[in-house]
Amino acid sequence: MIILGLDPGYGTMGYGVIEKDSRGNCSAVDYGVVKTPASENFAVRLCILENGVNALFDRFHPEETAMEELFFSKNVTTGIAVAHARGVILLTCNKRCGKIFEYKPNQIKQALTGYGAADKGQMQRCVVSHLRLTAIPRPDDAADALAVALCHAFTNRFSGMFGIK
Secondary structure, three states: OEEEEEEOOOOEEEEEEEEEOOOOOEEEEEEEEEEOOOOOOHHHHHHHHHHHHHHHHHHHOOOEEEEEOOOOOOOHHHHHHHHHHHHHHHHHHHHHOOOEEEEOHHHHHHHHHOOOOOOHHHHHHHHHHHHOOOOOOOOHHHHHHHHHHHHHHHHHHHHHHOEOO
């Protein structure tokens, strides 16, 4: 099964594509980011995100998509912009495959490390270990997206609890 993990953002959207085999082993297929230029107006940046998600579906044909839920505590203005980006990303994913699963940050940490308050370094080391990579994926948004994809791979037998209804 090919799983597309997404770390939503309007300036930088991380993506991680993994393959889970019949024995439950996961391997990295690709990872990276879709960037939108700060010089563009917001609507154009949202279109760039839509095009980026469509390009990922065209290239990798994922069977399921996993995304981090929106979490912000300080900057509401940034949170609103990310919420707009998430809306575009969710809509595009739903049109392309319809199997979208959302995970809270602490659920992702729990699934990868066994500890729901793990720090970023612990998470990155777990991504490297689980996927047998030689280095921490860069930028951080790509590593975060791989973590989301792994979380889904590890917990998808419970997918009815996390899917969008």
